Amino acid sequence: MQVTIRSEKITRIRSEILILGFFQDVRPISGYAAVIDWFTNGTISSLILKNKIRGILGEATLLATSKVVTPKILLVGLGHKTDYSDKILQQLSTHVLEILARLKVREAIADLWGQEECSLDLVCCLDAFLQGCLGGPSHPPQGEPAGEMPALITLLTHYSDRIKELTHRIREYERTRTLPSASSSPSHGLGILRAEIKR
Numbered sequence: 001m002q003v004t005i006r007s008e009k010i011t012r013i014r015s016e017i018l019i020l021g022f023f024q025d026v027r028p029i030s031g032y033a034a035v036i037d038w039f040t041n042g043t044i045s046s047l048i049l050k051n052k053i054r055g056i057l058g059e060a061t062l063l064a065t066s067k068v069v070t071p072k073i074l075l076v077g078l079g080h081k082t083d084y085s086d087k088i089l090q091q092l093s094t095h096v097l098e099i100l101a102r103l104k105v106r107e108a109i110a111d112l113w114g115q116e117e118c119s120l121d122l123v124c125c126l127d128a129f130l131q132g133c134l135g136g137p138s139h140p141p142q143g144e145p146a147g148e149m150p151a152l153i154t155l156l157t158h159y160s161d162r163i164k165e166l167t168h169r170i171r172e173y174e175r176t177r178t179l180p181s182a183s184s185s186p187s188h189g190l191g192i193l194r195a196e197i198k199r
Contacts, residue, residue, distance in 0.1 A: 001133065001149045003170050005126075007160035010068075011039055015154065016105050017072040019096055020044075021113030023081045024055035032111050032156065033075070040067045044075065055079070057088070060099055070109060074099065084114050086121070086128040093132025101147035111156045122159060126166055129155070130173050 010018065010032050020033040022044070029037060029044060037044040043063065047053045053061050057079030064072055076096055078084055092113060100108055112125040133153070157166070 002152050003130065003133065003155065003174075004152065005155040005157060005163060005166045005170065007157055007163055010035055010109070010111075010156055012069065013109055013154065013156070014069045015107045015109045016070070017074055017100070017103075017108045018068070018070045019074045019076060019100075019108055019110035019113075021076045021078045021092070021111075022055050023078045023084070023114070023117070024057070025080050025082070026055075026117070030117050031114075036068065036073060040065050040073075043067075053077070058092070058095055060096075062103070074108075076113065078114050081114070081118060084118050084120075086124045089113060089115070089120075089125055090128035090132040093129045095132075097133055097149060100150050104147055105150050107152045107154075108150050109154045109156060116158065122157070122162065122166070123169065126155075126169060127173075130170065134177065 020036060022029045022033045033044060053075060055077040057077055059077030061075045112129055115122060115125040
């Protein structure tokens, strides 16, 4: 699996699926999820108001849309903002990778969920994401194949001036599978939630 990082408008990048995170206790929603909510005429906000999605940690909902160039959206719950950290981001990246494998997704677009909203260190969040991807997919439910990992995940960031630095870190990690400043403590599984299909 290849990971790249870009600084472009999320509505202009074409892929199989967008992966957007939102917090359980932040309303209105923020970040890239808010951008896509606006472009889809409030689809995400409507689901929240109807209590069909809540943003609980690990919650996953799959949507289809024709309002942006990428036709599918995977909404991922980030839990409570006050509890969020790069360690949770690491767990979520493993969790999401397992879902993408089951959906047989080959290419996806994501951001470092919650990094900007929580003012977390950008490099620490990138490290956490890479470690989480390396750890998944893990063990599927009995009788269900894990599927293959996506071939490409494109990460989005607003920090265009740091693309070169972050790309170098990704390539170094791909080469050595080590991170000089990252913790090696294991993450605790979130449990696999079914992706709910809504149209």
